[in-house]
Amino acid sequence: MARVVAFDAMSVAMWTEGIIAVDWGTTNRRAYRLDRAGSCTAEFEDDKGITGVPSGGFPAAVAEVRERLGDLPLLMAGMIGSNRGWVEAPYVPCPAGPDTLAQRLIHLPEQRAAIVPGLSFLDEHRADVMRGEEVQLFGAIADGLVEPDALVCHPGTHNKWAELRCGRVDRFRTIMTGELFNLLREGSILSQWLGGEVLPGEPFRAGVRRGLEGLAITAELFSVRAGVLLERQRPEGAAAFTSGLLIGADLRAGLADAGQVREVVVMGRPELTRLYAAALAEAGRPAREVDGERAFLAGITSIVEQIA
Amino acid sequence: MARVVAFDAMSVAMWTEGIIAVDWGTTNRRAYRLDRAGSCTAEFEDDKGITGVPSGGFPAAVAEVRERLGDLPLLMAGMIGSNRGWVEAPYVPCPAGPDTLAQRLIHLPEQRAAIVPGLSFLDEHRADVMRGEEVQLFGAIADGLVEPDALVCHPGTHNKWAELRCGRVDRFRTIMTGELFNLLREGSILSQWLGGEVLPGEPFRAGVRRGLEGLAITAELFSVRAGVLLERQRPEGAAAFTSGLLIGADLRAGLADAGQVREVVVMGRPELTRLYAAALAEAGRPAREVDGERAFLAGITSIVEQIA
Structure with a gap:
């Protein structure tokens, strides 16, 4: 059913x-009619x-989207293209730009649909993958929200630190x-x-400072419990402290490779970007906050323009 | 019902x-008849x-222990003395020795039972608590398994690194x-x-080395997934790598305060102590492994001797 082709039904x-x-x-x-x-x-x-979505349920789940938004072609990004999604879209290795994504779309002509592949990164020390954020990254560049050379932090379930060079994810x-x-x-x-x-x-902020210090998170986490039990910490502040602790450790790792970066662009949902900006x-x-939804739509538009 | 007294029914x-x-x-x-x-x-x-144990269910849960092991006095340690347990036994601040524990037992004369309090640690930087491990620590000293001055690592749900000085938890x-x-x-x-x-x-071991390097655990964990997906890592090794990663980070934090310690005593369940010893x-x-169950029984005996 799936074919990898550059220019096709889309x-x-x-x-x-x-x-x-x-x-x-x-x-x-999240589905949008453009x-x-x-x-x-x-x-x-x-x-x-x-x-x-139950096993075998993706055609129905897709039909439901069309029922709500109209009988139009679909361009999908994110985990829908993972090995647990509908049709697997193999990762595109970094460095990669929006042209690479457009060339490696997985087209499903019978479904009038296509799936955007994710990106992978491999060097001698580590391996990494993303699915979905790449559309926002390229969209933010296309829309002028982010410079073609930038460090972008994209908070979410799995925060991504992306280094952009010349408009590509390096x-x-x-x-x-x-x-x-x-x-x-x-x-x-x-x-x-x-x-x-x-x-x-x-x-x-106290959690952020502690997280930036760099002791193991597992060593700091239990102290939240002990701090409340011994009345060193107010229970009302425990959630914020713990979040700060994890985000502080996150920044320490994310900024470790960053060198002399002038500014960090924090892109995503506003309730998360404001926490990262504060940290x-x-x-x-x-730090500068960028709305991830706007970047996603710009990214989709830019991919469509590449294949049009 | 509960009274804090030094010498009582026990x-x-x-x-x-x-x-x-x-x-x-x-x-x-774990219950033992001695x-x-x-x-x-x-x-x-x-x-x-x-x-x-359901709310209000501790008398029945205790009666069940006596049904199985005999109608004898009970000396209990661990989370049974926490604010979520049967009767709260306030933490005893460090430094503390077995004599302090014996003096601060919570006696429940009508139940022919007593609860051993846990220990707390507070300094200007952090707060910490333990419940249950203190009995093993003092028991190990009493039984000659550990020197009165030692660094003890006690793996479990919440690993404890304890510095012993002159037979007390410092x-x-x-x-x-x-x-x-x-x-x-x-x-x-x-x-x-x-x-x-x-x-x-x-x-x-590869996980341990990575954990010892000191990047945030949250930064390393996702690479387990990416490593398997990109065939950099075999799925069969992922559990061991992840365990090693967490234990490596654990050692890094636990050894940070340790100075020039000659040997680390690893006490607890053998399936855990061997992993920590390898790490x-x-x-x-x-590292030297000590059986935590033997230490617990020696600790209980030593507390009983203190109050006899």
Whole structure:
């Protein structure tokens, strides 16, 4: 069913009638109807991420998107192209640009759909992969939100630090900050204190400073419990401190390769980017926030333009 | 019901008839019947840790222990004395010795039972607590398994690094290694690869080396997934590598305060102490393994002797 081809059904014809773009993640999906000018005319978000779709259920899950947004061609990115998604779209090795993505789309002509591949990074020390963020990265460049040479931090379940050079992703590193915070909040000995809202106040900043110091996170985490039990720490601040701790450790790793970068671009959902921006301020690094949704739509438009 | 008294119902009379000792943890409990010479004549282990006992269910849970091991006085240690246990036994601040523990037992005369308090540590930088391991630490000294001045690593759900001076616990640090590994194995994006047995072979040692390097654990964890997906790492080795990674980070933090310690004593369950001993070898530190169960029984005996 799947074919790897450069120019195919996703063509000018498709673009002239409009398109549905889906950012299809592990636990959520966001779908947008774009008109021929690239403007979003309708959208929705639900919890039918790939883990919410039963085995063999992707044709129905896709049909549901069309029912809600119209019978249009689909361009999808994210975990939908993983080995647990609909059709696997093999990773494209770094360095890679938007042209590479467009050439390596997985076309599903019978479905009037295509899947954007993710990126991989390999060097002698480590291996890394991303799916979905690459569309936002190239979209941000295309839309002038990010310079072609930049360090971008993309917080989420798996935060990505991406080094952009000449408009391409040169290398990147994934940090499991969001997932670890969720695991701790849902099922750990700290759960009872981690339900509160995380705001970038002093408990958060204190956590960031501790995380930047670089002792093992596992060594610091238990002190949250001990601090509350021994009344050294207020339980109301535990969630923010813990979040700060993980984000501080995240920055320490992400900035380790960064050299003399003037500014860090933090891209993603505003509720996360403001935490990372506050943490970067605590680390003495200038940061600029960019809305990930806008970048995603720009990225989809830019891919369509490449293949049109 | 609870009273804090130094010398009470747990007396010579009790000791002459024998005693039941319970190491009552969060998820498990181990109960032992000791005769008047301190020898174990019967024992059992089950999953009725404090989280397995319903609200108000401790009298029944205790009665069940007596049904199985005899109608004897009970001396209990561990999470049974926490704020989520039966009766809270306030932490005893470090430095503390076995005499301090004996003086601060929580006696429940009507129940013919007593609860051993845990230890706390506070300095200007951090707070820490332990419950249960203190009995093993003092027992190991009493039994000649550990010198009165030693660095002891006690792996488990929450690994404890304890500095012993003159037979007292001078300071300690908790590292959430076991709990984090369990969280990752049970509910993370790495779960599918973490079910395998962890043996101290090369994947484990490679993880230890990576953990000792000191980048954030959250930065290394995702590379396990990427390494398998990109065929850089064999899935069969992922559990051992991940365990090694967490233990390597654990050692880095635990040894940071250790100075020129000749030897690290690793005390606990043999399946864990051998992993930590292998990791310490990788870190160039001599290690000696001590059986935690034997130390626990020696510790209980030593407390009973203090109050007899």
